Amino acid sequence: NAGVMQNPRHLVRRRGQEARLRCSPMKGHSHVYWYRQLPEEGLKFMVYLQKENIIDESGMPKERFSAEFPKEGPSILRIQQVVRGDSAAYFCASSPKDRQNTEAFFGQGTRLTVV
Amino acid sequence: GEDVEQSLFLSVREGDSSVINCTYTDSSSTYLYWYKQEPGAGLQLLTYIFSNMDMKQDQRLTVLLNKKDKHLSLRIADTQTGDSAIYFCAERPGGGNKLTFGTGTQLKVEL
DSSP, X not given: OOOOEEEOSEEEEOTTOOEEEXXXXXXXXXXXXXXXXXXXXXXXXXXXXXXXXXXXXXXXXXXXEEEEOOSSSOEEEEEOSOOGGXXXXXXXXXXXXXXTTTOOEEOOOEEEEEO | OOOBEEOSEEEEETTSOEEEEEEXXXXXXXXXXXXXXXXXXXXXXXXXXXXXXXXXXXXXXXXXXXXXXXEEEEEESSOOXXXXXXXXXXXXXXXXXXXXXXXXXXXXXXX
8 A cells, every 4th residue: 555645755846837747645544634834844734625625725825825636637826926935845634434523644744845 | 842852962971871851842642752863874763652651661771751851761771873963752642644753853972
């Protein structure tokens, strides 16, 4: 059973470009979470999704950021018109349906650098 | 405040015990967690404790929870060089869906 898979591991974008980060949850997990880790800080919650539904996006910036978890395929975190302050590590976590309030398993993250 | 607090650094000698402390904020948190992050890697769930427990032991790891003081600690017995990493505590406020993380404690194990 593979763990949470994120790709790419490293992503470099110029200011103004779009960044698309992908997350495939663990097999059998239907709950996905995105967190952002700024340099030398802890992780901050961004968004919680189930298949085809955004459940809680209270941590998402109001503009330029969006997330989806389609019926088929990975969850996508999309950042439009990136700025230097978006440079961070973005982690995805997943949980099984019956333990969504207990366990969350994290991927290895995508490290976004905006130049 | 809203922050989960941890000390930033801890240095121990190989073979000694390490104790990493955390103060959390939400008395309604149902579960409290310890994660380990090695350089350039993701977060590895080490252990978690339910809020109605005051201690949990798992091999070299011992978690102590003082709910009155909202204080959580992680003790690593016989610390090894492979334990060098950043350790994050996290709470699940109100038993909800998201985790609130501390800023992390960097553990350095010296020979």
